[in-house]
Amino acid sequence: MIVETKSVQFQSITLDSGAVIAPVDVAFETYGVLNSGKSNAVLIVHAFTGDAHAAGISKEDGKPGWWDNMIGPGKAFDTNQYFVLCINVLGGCRGTTGPSSINPETGAPYAMNFPMITIGDMVRLQKMVIDHLDIRRLLAVAGGSMGGMQVLEWAVRYPDCVAAAFPIATTARHSAQQIAFNEVGRQAIMADPDWNNGNYYGLKPPARGLSVARMVGHITYMSDDSMKEKFGRRFRNKGAAAFTFDDEFEVESYLRYRGNQFVDRFDANSYLYITKAMDVFDLAQGYPSLAQALERAYSRFLVISFTSDWLYPSYQSLEIVSALRSRNRDVAYCELSSNYGHDAFLVEVGEQTELIRGFLARVYKDAA
Amino acid sequence: MATGSAPLPARRLIKEVLGRGDYAIIGEIVEPCSKVLDLGCGEGELIEWLMDHKRVTGAGVEISRERVQLAIARGVSVYQGDIDQGLADYPDQAFDYVILSQTLQQTLKPLKVLREMLRVGRHVIVAFPNFGHWRVRWAHLVSGRAPRTGLFPYEWYDSPNVHFLTIEDFEALCGEQEWVVERRYFLSGNHRVKSLPNLTAEVAVYLLRSMHP
Numbered sequence: 239m240i241v242e243t244k245s246v247q248f249q250s251i252t253l254d255s256g257a258v259i260a261p262v263d264v265a266f267e268t269y270g271v272l273n274s275g276k277s278n279a280v281l282i283v284h285a286f287t288g289d290a291h292a293a294g295i296s297k298e299d300g301k302p303g304w305w306d307n308m309i310g311p312g313k314a315f316d317t318n319q320y321f322v323l324c325i326n327v328l329g330g331c332r333g334t335t336g337p338s339s340i341n342p343e344t345g346a347p348y349a350m351n352f353p354m355i356t357i358g359d360m361v362r363l364q365k366m367v368i369d370h371l372d373i374r375r376l377l378a379v380a381g382g383s384m385g386g387m388q389v390l391e392w393a394v395r396y397p398d399c400v401a402a403a404f405p406i407a408t409t410a411r412h413s414a415q416q417i418a419f420n421e422v423g424r425q426a427i428m429a430d431p432d433w434n435n436g437n438y439y440g441l442k443p444p445a446r447g448l449s450v451a452r453m454v455g456h457i458t459y460m461s462d463d464s465m466k467e468k469f470g471r472r473f474r475n476k477g478a479a480a481f482t483f484d485d486e487f488e489v490e491s492y493l494r495y496r497g498n499q500f501v502d503r504f505d506a507n508s509y510l511y512i513t514k515a516m517d518v519f520d521l522a523q524g525y526p527s528l529a530q531a532l533e534r535a536y537s538r539f540l541v542i543s544f545t546s547d548w549l550y551p552s553y554q555s556l557e558i559v560s561a562l563r564s565r566n567r568d569v570a571y572c573e574l575s576s577n578y579g580h581d582a583f584l585v586e587v588g589e590q591t592e593l594i595r596g597f598l599a600r601v602y603k604d605a606a
Numbered sequence: 607m608a609t610g611s612a613p614l615p616a617r618r619l620i621k622e623v624l625g626r627g628d629y630a631i632i633g634e635i636v637e638p639c640s641k642v643l644d645l646g647c648g649e650g651e652l653i654e655w656l657m658d659h660k661r662v663t664g665a666g667v668e669i670s671r672e673r674v675q676l677a678i679a680r681g682v683s684v685y686q687g688d689i690d691q692g693l694a695d696y697p698d699q700a701f702d703y704v705i706l707s708q709t710l711q712q713t714l715k716p717l718k719v720l721r722e723m724l725r726v727g728r729h730v731i732v733a734f735p736n737f738g739h740w741r742v743r744w745a746h747l748v749s750g751r752a753p754r755t756g757l758f759p760y761e762w763y764d765s766p767n768v769h770f771l772t773i774e775d776f777e778a779l780c781g782e783q784e785w786v787v788e789r790r791y792f793l794s795g796n797h798r799v800k801s802l803p804n805l806t807a808e809v810a811v812y813l814l815r816s817m818h819p
Contacts, residue, residue: 538683539683540678540683559685560695563685563695563696564695564696564697565697566696566697566700568663568665568683569665569683569685570678570682570683570684570685571684571685571686571687572671572674572675572678572684572686573671573686574671574675575671589675592675592679593675593678593679595679596678596679596680596681597678597679597681599681600657600680600681600682601681603681604681
């Protein structure tokens with residue numbers, strides 16, 4: 239399945255903060271065919287550093303999508319049955335307007351003049367794309383991690399537009415620990431002299447800072463067990479310590495590699511803006527309680543967490559489930575067994591496929 | 607009741623599909639388009655049947671991760687959790703029916719569970735194996751050991767059953783607690799028994815409600 243990223247431009251979007259971005263470009267991909275009743279659309283919302291390329295092989299660079307093992311003919315999100323779409327988030331750097339985009343008022347990249355964005359703003363922009371495609375109701379909105387936050391926001395903000403909501407490995411609000419890890423990432427970027435208060439476009443980007451931020455991120459995405467299994471205390475060469483500060487351990491080498499690789503595909507200012515949007519997100523904001531926020535939602539929920547995910551631990555999923563149950567909302571919950579830590583939602587395909595394929599089929603059948 | 611769910615065909619079908627007499631009774635009791643919670647719902651086969659044939663809104667609670675996964679894959683909204691604590695989140699009278707099928711004897715605090723069920727459900731359907739059945743009494747009498755029968759096949763040390771009750775025990779509890787028994791069914795295999803149920807019934811199914819909802 240060769241796919242191409244599409245793009246749509248809207249005149250403007252007014253943000254939760256009141257600021258306006260005009261115009262705003264949005265990158266998205268679609269897979270499968272929208273049926274005549276437009277009742278088979280499934281929106282996949284991506285995680286922090288994801289993009290619109292969720293499935294298939296990219297026409298531009300030949301790479302598979304970030305959830306290609308879950309989306310496609312016969313897969314969990316079966317493109318023979320459903321029309322699946324994925325949209326790059328507002329503030330991103332993969333086709334949708336973000337800090338690296340040109341500010342038409344100045345003719346230069348926004349950089350730190352880009353307004354603060356929220357998860358709610360991301361979702362509102364996605365809704366504009368859905369309206370643009372003339373889809374009234376989504377069969378499902380699904381995503382992991384920051385994607386899960388958007389799923390929750392969708393279900394609460396647009397209760398009539400979401401038949402089923404699949405928040406995976408996520409939370410209704412970040413804990414102090416989650417904010418803390420994001421802050422380390424932000425400080426690593428800002429401590430890099432090349433960051434230059436965000437004005438590095440056309441110059442040397444803050445590669446060292448951004449790669450350190452990514453290294454920290456990768457540690458939080460894995461688990462003690464998965465790191466033990468993947469690296470242990472193994473050395474890259476010779477099988478013994480040479481007592482240097484080179485990347486002697488396999489784990490050091492891996493983190494450096496992933497950090498350096500990340501710099502080529504991600505913008506440091508996007509990192510700052512998006513992590514801040516995640517930290518500020520609180521689904522209960524504006525409501526007396528999380529339960530009262532979720533009371534607005536009428537979707538069928540399928541909440542999934544993973545045993546070894548210590549970044550988005552199961553208690554955070556249970557908090558969502560408990561709030562939904564207290565308002566008599568329809569919710570299925572399962573904690574899947576995995577050693578992969580937070581990465582599990584990208585890696586543990588088999589069991590997620592069973593859950594999602596069957597549950598989605600039922601929702602589709604009942605909606606017909 | 608809708609014509610599509612006339613008692614007899616429904617009962618025959620549910621027996622074919624599920625192969626369990628207590629499920630057949632439950633399938634008969636539940637009104638169409640109601641809201642149903644099944645505790646210890648296993649792979650969700652009863653709720654799926656009720657969704658398909660009675661158009662109910664179903665939910666379940668199940669402790670085993672494997673079974674929860676199978677139930678969700680059927681499209682049933684199952685919560686992975688413990689029945690003994692699993693109901694606290696629900697508001698009062700959240701469901702039309704709360705079902706506990708052959709699991710009461712496995713809960714740690716059966717009275718608390720039943721009270722919680724009557725709080726969150728307008729009606730409670732509870733099915734349990736009858737420890738007063740003559741085979742159980744006989745097995746105990748002749749062997750002098752913890753009875754093992756077809757209905758209670760476990761060794762005492764690996765039995766999931768932690769409370770043993772008879773139909774007489776349950777009737778007494780209903781009286782003490784002032785629960786209203788709306789209907790009662792006694793089964794031997796897949797057949798109804800009418801006389802001496804505490805001796806002849808293997809399984810009892812009760813439809814209860816609270817006196818003061």
